[in-house]
Amino acid sequence: MDAKPYIAQRPKRADGRRNYDAILAAARKAFETSGADTSLEDVASQAGVAIGTLYRHFPTRASLVEAATRDGLESLVAHAERLAGGPDPLDSLIEWMREAVVHFSTFRGLVGILARSMYDEGTPSHAMCAAMRRGGADLLRAAQAAGRVRPDLTPEELFDLLNGAAWVREQAASGRDGSPRFLRLVLEGITIPED
Amino acid sequence: MDAKPYIAQRPKRADGRRNYDAILAAARKAFETSGADTSLEDVASQAGVAIGTLYRHFPTRASLVEAATRDGLESLVAHAERLAGGPDPLDSLIEWMREAVVHFSTFRGLVGILARSMYDEGTPSHAMCAAMRRGGADLLRAAQAAGRVRPDLTPEELFDLLNGAAWVREQAASGRDGSPRFLRLVLEGITIPED
DNA sequence: CATCAACCTGAGGAGTCCTCAGGAAATTCC
DNA sequence: GGAATTTCCTGAGGACTCCTCAGGTTGATG
The missing domain is CATH 1.10.357.10 (Tetracycline Repressor, domain 2)
Known part of the structure; x- marks a missing residue:
């Protein structure tokens, strides 16, 4: 069994969706200005979310x-x-x-x-x-x-x-x-x- | 006056030259295996040199x-x-x-x-x-x-x-x-x- | 061999990565 | 409405890398 890659999914709970969307929006902006190797901690704080929350939804870059x-x-x-x-x-x-x-x-x-x-x-x-x-x-x-x-x-x-x-x-x-x-x-x- | 870029030069002192060469050799190897964003601390230790020595000869990546x-x-x-x-x-x-x-x-x-x-x-x-x-x-x-x-x-x-x-x-x-x-x-x- | 410039060392502050234990909140079920 | 349960959130912290700098060492020069 090849390790299936993790594909992010929009959560079911309302607060989860809110954060998921905010992180995604912040990430798009950060990627566009700083490239794919932008700081994920910056993305999290820009999304108004703790770093752990980002990693919960998106375990890898x-x-x-x-x-x-x-x-x-x-x-x-x-x-x-x-x-x-x-x-x-x-x-x-x-x-x-x-x-x-x-x-x-x-x-x-x-x-x-x-x-x-x-x-x-x-x-x-x-x-x-x-x-x-x-x-x-x-x-x-x-x-x-x-x-x-x-x-x-x-x-x-x-x-x-x-x-x-x-x-x-x-x-x-x-x-x-x-x-x-x-x-x-x-x-x-x-x-x-x-x- | 535009800030002139720093160009590394082979030092005059024998020990300096030795280290300069060792760092360069280690860097070439590391670049080839890990790319241009390889760890410079690894390069230094691979060259048998302290990190400060690397930065002395090559102040920037x-x-x-x-x-x-x-x-x-x-x-x-x-x-x-x-x-x-x-x-x-x-x-x-x-x-x-x-x-x-x-x-x-x-x-x-x-x-x-x-x-x-x-x-x-x-x-x-x-x-x-x-x-x-x-x-x-x-x-x-x-x-x-x-x-x-x-x-x-x-x-x-x-x-x-x-x-x-x-x-x-x-x-x-x-x-x-x-x-x-x-x-x-x-x-x-x-x-x-x-x- | 004494002087001094060149060189070396490695601790340490700052940034980033990623994890995880503990707490909070939303949803479900009765 | 009020547990029970699952999902989600937080942020401290260990590991790594970057780069600097104060203090010590060594090679070159006369």
Whole structure:
């Protein structure tokens, strides 16, 4: 039996839910300003809660990151499913890639966590990463079937490219964001001109 | 006057040099196994030296990273200069890019430090990064002049691509190294076929 | 060999991580 | 309404790391 990762759940008791939500809100803010390695004691005090309470709801930092990014990544997966039936598979893929890059770089340190979660089942974010992988792979396959993306590109490679772009964007806190250009150059490398 | 960054120097006294070297050796090993955020107290004890001695020679973590990577990056810069006169500018550029990716991902966390140093003059590694930028830009310019690389690619963008590849390689500690393929895809996006 | 600058040591304050024993509050059940 | 019970909260505290600094030691120099 592989150790199943702990996935945070919104508690049933009213006070528990209140604190859970407050911690999550404080964590999102702290992650965005200080990165994934922000002080959890700060997060707790910012949420008006003792440190033990934070650890009760989120026993590991990874579980807190997972909970803080869950909604955003869920919507990304949903968007992939919506785009899957679109008329132009290449456009769909490109649009989704752009959105993915933004979501992966919500705060400093996130891409790294997601990249590791993709291949590590013992991680809270693994399930979400697997879902994203499926969504991205479907869009990729469709674009390849339409002859608009080189057929030898694998989903793993696609995510390497996405992660690279997201990482570049993550570093952009200090000025220029090279990720749009990065993505455009990458796309030139993997797409096939019409006709 | 902008605060000049501290650059570590090999001491003149024999005992100082001995410790300096021991710390550097221990740091290189620790960085490679535990990343740039390894414990400096461990590094010190591994070098057989008190923590204060480490801080005497390397007052900041960044100065230790700079010293630990100096030789490698210096040789990378030297290689760029040697390649600059080569017969095939595109080959030269590609060879240098491959080498750069390896050097940038010597240990986990290095690319991030270098990426920030590139644009932050208050950083020990800034001078080296600037030298690398010049070397890379020269090779890029030559390849562009030969009509083998898209002329709208800037050095900044080149380094974004290199850094992305290096980051992917850095994550590869846990299995597959996607950086060679990453680089090949990127190259398809930025090169121009002969004739 | 005496002088002095360079160097070394390691205790210690401050921050952070994470746990856990004891207390408080919400929910349930009668 | 009032236990009983389960869930939840608190915050002290041990372990770790960071970095500084006062005091002691040693190598280089003339």
